[in-house]
Amino acid sequence: MAQHVHDLETRLDSFSLTERRNALKELLDLANSGKIPLPQEQEIANLHCHTFFSYNSHGFSPTHIAWLGRKLGIRFMGIVDFDVLDGVEEFLDACQLAGVCGSAGMETRCFIPEFSSLVINSPGEPGISYHMGAGFTNTPVDETTTKNLRAIRDRVQQRNQELFRKVKAFLQPLVIDYEKDVVPLTPAGNVTERHMVTVIFEQVLRQYQQPLDFWSEKFSMDKDSLPDIHNETVAFKNLIRKKLMKRGSIGYVPPTKDTFPLIDEVNRVIEHHQALPCVTWLDGTSEGEQAIDDLLALMVEKGAAALNIIPDRNWNIPDPHLKEKKVNNLYQIVDHARQAHLPILVGTEMNSYGQVIVDDFSAPELEPIRKDFIDGAYFIYGHTQMQRLWQMGYQSDWTARHLPTRKQKNDFYHQAGLLIKPTMTIHQAENLISQDNEPKQVINQLKLSGD
Helix, strand or coil, X not given: CHHHHHHHHHHCCCCCHHHXXXXXXXXXXXXXXXXXXXXXXXXXXXXXXXXXXCCCCCCCCHHXXXXXXXXXXXXEEEEEEECCCCCHHHHHHXXXXXXXXXXXXXXXXXXXXXXCCCECCCCCCECEEEEEEECCCCCCCCHHHHHHHHHHHHHHHHHHHHHHHHHHHXXXXXXXXXXXXXXXXXXXXXXXXXXXXXXXXXXXXXXXCCHHHHHHHHHCCCHHHCCCCCCCHHHHHHHHHHHHCCCCCCCCCCCCCCCCCEHHHHHHHHHHCCCEEEEEECCCCCHHHHCHHHHHHHHHHCCCCEEEECCHHHHCCCCHHHHHHHHHHHHHHHHHHHHXXXXXXXXXXXXXXXXXXXXXXXXXXHHHHHHHHHHHHHHHHHHHHHHHHHCCCCCCHHHHHHCCCHHHHHHXXXXXXXXXXXXXXXXXXXXXXXXXCCHXXXXXXXXXXXX
């Protein structure tokens, strides 16, 4: 049975959607019949899982992420891919089958003119910010959204191809090809730096009997100072990325005003698709994040409706002094979010080698703010279901009529998230709620639907 389960889980990451769906259904049949023992569901969340449509360090598909939630007993799972929405419907459909509370988003980097002189959360790059949209419910099909998304993605891919050309020239005589070796690693050709690192690392191992000699020469480093290429692959890949692609490296492509889209442009795409613009916060140590009052006020003015945090990198730190500083910063940003009525969405990305699958919600450091994280998970799940089932999400006309303030919206979608079962289908939702209903009527109807 163990080998059969392993084979099915491998098929979850096939580039064939049909094969992924069939594998999930078979796994769920085995789980529901008791042949795959599953843990009790926990009220924990990872709302920031990257999938193989951008980069997942395990190679997981959106369907695999949904299964992971069911398999590990994680109540809330969310995907957030870079620059694409290819996995949205697949993931939400898989979550419905698996009984997991799902949400879907997109992440990109954009330019904030008002902070053009300050580093925000993209190290060493003033004015550039990682930015998110959360609560998407389908993959765009209308011409306006697809055109704008394509423009965002094309800018990123042009930058990546320029970076690759520089790195390829530096690594000669190593033979690597962008179209042949890199692009096929992701189903939709949405290449990231980490895909390039993977190819470079593996091709050096294939083409050189003494790969450490190659890297020692290229990095001008003594072989003894390099990580163990066979036993410390995470550290070695991170070193490759640092030396070849990050700021100050041979392949680094400096940002310009044309490299990244303006934040207003990105927010228009997010809102047009009924999703929520989200502030992304790193650790509070940059100049931009130290001006947090001004930054949050500006972002809210531009439409931000939630705040994204990666908790693990802010408390799970070996250095006690750095840990104390970052934990204090974490508490401060949560307090700012409370005052600004910005729900908090948390997760661990899984797009970097060695990251944990889900935050340790039992950690003492997270106890004072754990409820904020769970409330945020119910909120974005509630919005997702209300939009998916009844087109009554956060950005809907119904919400504009009945819930004019951020606090009212937060409270309503939090309640909706508590009440709506993840297995509810659109067919089951038909005629349950009318857009003529007031918020209290909607909540009462949802309560009745759960009885």
